[in-house]
Amino acid sequence: MVAHARYLIEHDALDEGQRMLALTFMNGARRRLTESLNAEALFRRKFDCLTFDSFAQTLARRRNAKLTDEMRQQAGEFGQFDGPCFLAGELLKDAEVRRWVARTYPLVLVDEAQDLVDVHRQGIILGLIECCAAVVAADGFQCLSDGQDTADFMDQLLHAGTPHMLTENRRTDKNGLLAAALAVRNGEDIRAVLKEETIGKTDRVHWVGEGIELLEVPATAALLAWNLAFQLRLGSDDVGILTPDSTNTIIRNAINTVSEKQGPWPHNAFSVAWEGGDNRIADELTEAIEFPTSASYREICALLGEHLAIPTIKSVDRRVRRLHRVTGQSEFEKDQLVSFVSDAVRNNTRLGFNKSTKIKAMSIHGAKNREFDRVIALWPQSATGSDEHKRRLLYNAMTRAKNHCTIIVLGNGRLNLAPFALS
Amino acid sequence: MYIQRLKISGLRGVQNAEITFGKHSVLVGPNNNGKTTIIEALALLLGRDRLVRRLTEHDFYESRPVETSRILIIATVTGFPGNDPQHSPSWFAIGCGGVEKWLDPNTGNLAASVDDQHTELSVQIAFSARFDLQELEAETLRFFVDDEATLGDPFHEDTVVTPISSKTLQEIGFFMVPASRTWDKWISFTSELFRRLVATLGGLPASAIRDARERLWEPEAGQKLEEQDGLTTIVEQANDELGNLMPSSPKLQLRVTGTDSNSVLESVVPHFAHGDGPTLPSARQGTGLTSLQSLLLLMQFGKARADANKSFVLAVEEPELHIQPSQQKRLVNRLNALCDQTIVTTHSPIVAAMFPVEATYFVDNDDGQMSVSPLSKTAPAGPTNHKQHLFFAWRQKLIAALMHQRVLIPEGISDVAWLEALQTALELRQGWDSPEDEQSKFSTFVGVVPTDEAKIAETHDLVRCVHRHCAILVDGDPAGRDYLTELNAADPSPSAAIIWPKDWKIEHVVTWIAEANLAQVLPRLAEANNTAISDAEELSTFLEGRKTYAPTQEITSAILMGEAACRKRAAQLLNALCNTLLDPSIESSPLFVRETEDGAAMPTFRFAPPDDV
Incomplete structure (x- = not known):
């Protein structure tokens, strides 16, 4: 995908002042795509990498005057994220808007298009390919939304452009893992x-096999913890622990044990952090600060002043001060401040500020478009969905690994079932 | 490109204003009504960053900004090349550009999409400022307006705006000539305009400058200042002292400039030579010449832009400054021909009269609510049309009248002539120490609009559109009463009405003035007019018979105003009239009896000559 974009840019797809638009589904993917594009001198300062949602919001906001009340009402029913995408899709049916976008972004790069299971985001792509040179990468098999297939949409895409079939997994060269x-x-x-x-x-x-290990472990937290620790001892740099069900109690407990236990074995604790815990972080901060139900500007500044060492609180403090200076607001309600804290936490995550060297645990959904040196896939009985869906999940988890993937199946006798065997 | 519409709020004396501009417009109106504010609003929005003064509290409406006070200036720009956004990618694109709007040239309305009426490609851009009460300075922002209807506070965190780059703004080619001109600084390399012009037209005279720098840096032997007789002693002493202090014994040398190219450029001073006369620096010239040269320079700049198919929009305050009327006309015409758009403010009826009526905008400011209306929406057709007369033959007089705080429309042209003649004669007699009751302030505050006989209603219709304080003056006959009835029903009605006493016309008023000392003035009037006049009644009749003969009015006025008692009476009349027009809400004054109830839309006053006659 990137190679094709490179080819287009080398062949003058961009005039002065024009840029390539790279669209991703989630913020994590956006950061990673930004990183890999920045790694190439050719792309530097010549692209904007946005999520579909933020691109759609911009489009809907800026071309607001072209929207009808009907569209707005419909968008309201679709909600906070799908609404703007629907509006953007509608707007992109207008040739003037399409040209307006293409004047800045004659070239569009879309990664992981198979995830665009909803018609709204598909609409954005279908609009963009009318006016821009689009490089769309999609692997139908990697769609992780059970029951929603994107085959029709993929067909439309295939008809609109020249498909290049990429059959090789380029992430790893470990033959066992590939096979x-x-x-x-x-x-x-x-x-x-x-x-x-x-x-x-x-x-x-x-x-x-080369780069792969598959094992069964009885479904108890203690045994899982033991095996996990054993695996982590083999290397704990850049490890992702992936599971189709991050709420599974056995997995949760096992990971807690691994990160806390200081016994004779496994000797030392591994620091494992669950990703996607924004709400928990925000709740903890809010609790620690103890906002009053309502307080004056001065009181709030004094209160926040005690916690300025925490970067998130510092940004809340900046926001409160700015608001006071710009709007003159002098009374602050608890609800507003709590929402400021969670905004700040979310922003931090979005911008990728809370980087840690910890071992990361997350759902397979959350690992989309990411890569780790080692992947440990924990497969509990609680994995749900159709056989096809399970296969897609497992495939996705395995293809996140650059070097090695360990699959730990919880409970015995499950290897004869999907996703491990033909069921 | 040109500015089609400008909206201003919160700037200086303007709480709210909306102005529709033509391609070439002239703004007229009384002082302090906000003409300069309009030009400055344009400069804030379109000017180079460094042209924008630092905003202070006094630039905010009512001079006491609070957290939520905002200056907001929104302009609709139209006239894009080819009427096609594809040709103006810096203006119309997601990312750093604006959003297409389509203008209906007939109504001035904007639509989001093109259709049969909305045909002209436009964009809306804005300037906003807030005053930070902690940092004590203004924060400013220039941005594209995507949707005026839903534009929030651009400084609020919930509002996302797309900033407009100064590079994009420069495509409009806006240039402002402020009233306070530092002319001699213009043709020099310290002037931004001059540098831009030189850069546009052919580049710096680099080799000449380098040569000059070389000569100034290393003067030829014998030319060095420090080697000249008067200086050698001082320089040598200084060198000795230095040598004692520093082992390298630095040698003092004196140079005329900083000896780098920039200081050579900055020391360039414009000089002018007339005929074979000496070459003199601009500071020694009359201001008129430097004004002219600088405006010509500006025109060169405009010409260069026009030749390169680039836009050039010029805002000039008072082009009449320092320039004689014969040159004004040519200059203004040349500027109009050169520019995509000119916006001119003026106090000169001559300059104003150079623009067509539909491009002559009258600025009115009612306690912060500014209205700017063209004298006429369209150019009148047909030579017999009364408007034609007013707009062409009397244009200068009309505009001069409109520049006053109060406007008076008399019933006929003889009223205008008499009021003018009396006023002029009275003022000629006025010295610094004239008694107060002989001084008149009438002409300072009240402008008299020339009116064709019996065209008072039509004239009022027209003038009332651009001036809020517009009063009428009618004869004390049934026709006069009819005008009062007719105009009282008009919407809006005149802001006040004056009627002469029953059966009186202006000539009776003149006779009343003469009666202050009839015995003295009557023989002189008879002699000067070469006729026999035996009493007041005959005087009135005679004057009425000569109502269209200006010399009679002028001679009569001069004779009457030569007589102190008459002068006093004329001043009494004019001042009472002036006071009544300035505040028509008052009850009767000594000379004017109010005929209408309190709060009437058109307070009407009847002249009541005092009984002491």
């Missing part, structure tokens, strides 16, 4: 491409 992932994708038995081995004294069986 196992392909087996999952094709609905074949994953063990067929791996070698069966027994481990140490217990004679427990696991299956290995």
